[in-house]
Amino acid sequence: MPELPEVECTRKTLMGLENLKIKSVYLSQVAPIKHAQKSDILKKSKGAQISSIYRKAKYLFFVLDEKHELIIHLGMSGKLLIEKNEARHKHCHLELLLNDQSKLRFIDPRRFGIISFIEFQKWPDHPYAKNMGPDYLERSLSDKKFIERCRRHPKINLKSLCLNQSVAAGLGNIYACESLYDAKLNPQRLIQNCSDEDLKRLYQSAKKILRLGIKKGGSTLRDYVNGQGHRGKMKDFLKVYDREDQESLDKKGKVLRFTQQGRSTFWVPEVQN
DNA sequence: GCGATCCTGGCC
DNA sequence: GGCCAGGATCGC
Numbered sequence: 668m669p670e671l672p673e674v675e676c677t678r679k680t681l682m683g684l685e686n687l688k689i690k691s692v693y694l695s696q697v698a699p700i701k702h703a704q705k706s707d708i709l710k711k712s713k714g715a716q717i718s719s720i721y722r723k724a725k726y727l728f729f730v731l732d733e734k735h736e737l738i739i740h741l742g743m744s745g746k747l748l749i750e751k752n753e754a755r756h757k758h759c760h761l762e763l764l765l766n767d768q769s770k771l772r773f774i775d776p777r778r779f780g781i782i783s784f785i786e787f788q789k790w791p792d793h794p795y796a797k798n799m800g801p802d803y804l805e806r807s808l809s810d811k812k813f814i815e816r817c818r819r820h821p822k823i824n825l826k827s828l829c830l831n832q833s834v835a836a837g838l839g840n841i842y843a844c845e846s847l848y849d850a851k852l853n854p855q856r857l858i859q860n861c862s863d864e865d866l867k868r869l870y871q872s873a874k875k876i877l878r879l880g881i882k883k884g885g886s887t888l889r890d891y892v893n894g895q896g897h898r899g900k901m902k903d904f905l906k907v908y909d910r911e912d913q914e915s916l917d918k919k920g921k922v923l924r925f926t927q928q929g930r931s932t933f934w935v936p937e938v939q940n
Numbered sequence: 941g942c943g944a945t946c947c948t949g950g951c952c
Numbered sequence: 953g954g955c956c957a958g959g960a961t962c963g964c
Contacts, residue, residue: 669958699947725959743959744948758948777947779959798960823941832960839958888958889950908958929943931956 669741671725671803671837672880672901673891677747678722680894681771684749688716688766689731694782698760699742699775702794703784711735711784712763723790724802724836734787740795742779748772749894771894803837803873813870814863821859825852825869826927838873841886841908844933846873848907848915853939854932879904907933 669677692712694705715731722728727747729737739747739761750770755762761773761782773782783793790796800816801808816834820827828834829843838846847854849872852865885891885899888909892898902909906916910933911924920935 673958740959742947743957775947776949777957777959779947781960795960820941827941830959841958886958891958928941930959 669725669745669885669891670839670842670880671877672842672883673885673893673899674722674725674727674741675881676885676893676899677741678720678727680897681720681727681747681749684717684765684769684771685719686716687769689713689763690766691764693755693759693762693764695760697778698782699778699780700782700784703782708737708782708784712737717765724799724832725839726795726799728790730787736785736787736790738781738783738785738790738793739773740781740783742775742777742781744777744890745773745775745780746890746892747894748774748892748896798833800833800835803835803870803877808835808870810867810870814866817858817861817866822857824855824857824927825861826854826930826932828858829869829873830928830930835870835873837877840930841888841905842873842876842880844908845876845905848934848939849876851939853936854927854934856940907935909933 689712692709718730718733720729725740727739750772756774758776759772759774763771785793813835825847829838850868852869880901883899883901883904886901887898888902907922910922913922915922915935920937922933922935924931924933
């Protein structure tokens with residue numbers, strides 16, 4: 668479900684939780700906890716204060732007392748919601764009861780999401796961090812660095828490159844299709860057949876599209892909502908995604924769909940070379 | 941590098 | 953019933 672813009676919009680709506688204290692923690696029997704112990708999370712979160720909340724690519728980090736960090740990845744169907752009196756959802760896997768009586772809930776029917784827990788600032792040592800390149804919107808990433816990272820994978824196609832979080836992180840299927848369309852690049856083209864100029868254009872398009880996604884509050888195709896339960900408006904600005912056999916939003920041609928690496932790619936052949 | 945795989949739910 | 957879904961890892 669959520670790509671970088673949706674995770675960022677979720678983060679923004681959770682900012683009000685900073686400095687609140689965790690009174691109690693609930694974890695479901697089937698909570699998707701990875702590389703952490705349930706007992707550890709329960710023990711070390713209880714009574715802790717949420718000192719800050721930050722994001723890297725599609726991961727959210729809740730810093731607890733500057734001693735530990737609770738990590739959440741929303742996967743395909745996950746959402747974080749601030750609730751008060753609502754009954755606990757069937758697929759709620761984590762609930763933090765806070766000292767203002769609100770509850771932060773992680774709801775994830777498919778359980779492709781991730782709950783993890785680390786010592787403060789130990790993310791670089793986490794197994795999942797090793798496969799993650801720089802966030803597209805990170806200031807330290809540059810045209811030159813992006814191109815250099817792309818060149819490590821000469822044999823993969825541009826769509827795979829976009830979805831490969833080790834090159835640069837944050838794009839998912841929607842924003843990958845939109846970025847390739849914006850950059851006028853054929854999703855099937857191999858990296859070895861791209862010029863530096865092509866790759867630079869892809870990087871610049873990705874940043875532009877991701878920023879627009881954030882500005883519009885994220886894409887709600889079916890059920891994405893931010894921490895306050897509000898839908899995003901970016902769907903109305905998507906030019907090719909989910910528009911098979913229709914004209915692209917900017918009327919430059921007919922959108923076709925095909926499957927690449929098991930995922931749908933939406934593109935306009937007349938525009939993308 | 942690629943396909944299978946982890947899951948539930950919605951839609952045809 | 954079958955297919956599809958906003959993700960990412962794992963084995964070959």
